[in-house]
Amino acid sequence: MTDREELMAALAAADERAAVAVALRLLDRGVPAETVLLDLVAEAQAEVGRRWQVNEWSVAREHAATAINERVIAAVGSRVDVPPTKGHVVVSCLDGEWHAVPPRIVAEVLRGRGWRVTFLGASVPTAHLVSYLHEHGPDAVALSCTLSRSLPRADQVVAACRATGTPVLVGGRGFGADGRWAKQLGVDSWAPTAPAAAELLEHPEWRRTAQPAPPRRADPEYAALRTRRAELIGAAVDALYERFPPMRGYDERRLDATLEDVGHIVDFLSASVYVDDVELFGEFMAWTAEVLAARGVPVASTEVAMSAMSRVLEDHPRALRHLDHGRQVVRVA
Ligand code: B12
Structure with a gap:
């Protein structure tokens, strides 16, 4: 073995x-x-x-x-006994992010490279993170985003942290395998791995790339997706009831699970529109199709849900393009 x-x-x-x-x-x-x-x-x-x-x-x-x-x-x-001689780094998850193992590993690697590290753990509310930075004045904050649906939140958190004057480093697979969604948000200080983060921190130049990006334009399509979230979920669930009548007999637990799954679809769609890359939504739908198939749920249900959302969003050409891509992905899944 x-x-x-x-x-x-x-x-x-x-x-x-x-x-x-x-x-x-x-x-x-x-x-x-x-x-x-x-x-x-x-x-x-x-x-x-x-x-x-x-x-x-x-x-x-x-x-x-x-x-x-x-x-x-x-x-x-x-077992690692390296004196903390290089400064203080705060490592944190975004609010709503429960994938705490990846940043925990990053924290330990940085500690082993001589940084004093404070690991704040999973799902840290932004206001509390900002207060912490004000209170402790670290040399850098490393933000972890594993879920791509959190990219709009990442955008806000990066801006809030930078406003405290703390240089920000980001990482995690939520930014895309090559960090392309970090660049899309105007964040150059992305590192693919924990050792790469350690190297970036050693390089004094990185602080320059950690400067605030110009404010992003308000995006009406993204705003519509957020404000109409409940309507989109409702439309999708109604369409699912019509197509799969036995769903009407679901107990509360199964109904909650369905609402949560449909909610994930809306949230990933919103993030995809936010960074304007259909691949984000496509990757999530491919994974969802796999998860549902493994649990005996018909993959066609995702197509039904996405079609219902398209009807609600008929005046939103970008969201429709993302939903079309999602439908194509699940058809071949
Ligand atoms: C374990 C796991 C979970 C566990 C998390 C347990 C925990 N406490 O961490 C549980 C079951 C709770 C979970 C839940 C969910 N998960 Co999950 N999960 C995973 C999984 C399998 C492994 C994650 C992991 O720990 N990997 C090992 C780490 C060490 O590797 P890593 O993430 O690449 O991290 C390295 C680098 O990225 C980098 N890095 C990471 N963070 C940072 C930060 C900085 C600053 C830097 C510099 C570098 C850096 O360094 C790390 C160490 O090398 C991944 C798939 C995968 N293969 O990774 C899905 C995955 C992350 N999950 C996913 C999803 C969708 C979910 C759920 C929404 C599922 C659901 N329907 O409920 C929920 C959401 C929960 C939430 N709100 O956060 C998707 C995310 C899709 C996307 N593109 O956003 C993934 C990618 C699965 C997939 N193939 O699609 N999940």
């Missing part, structure tokens, strides 16, 4: 001691902590999520494994 397989077996069995032992054994063999975090723990976490995605693991099982992985990260971190 490889080390990664061994860690996965421990996570599958929710065996915290065994999971921590795999990581500590590697450190004892002289493997650098950064390598353990990035090549072992991060990879295992992606596999945890994949097992949830294909419906092999329930949310409860995923949460148990994720919690253990967080303990593994902490155990590895406790």
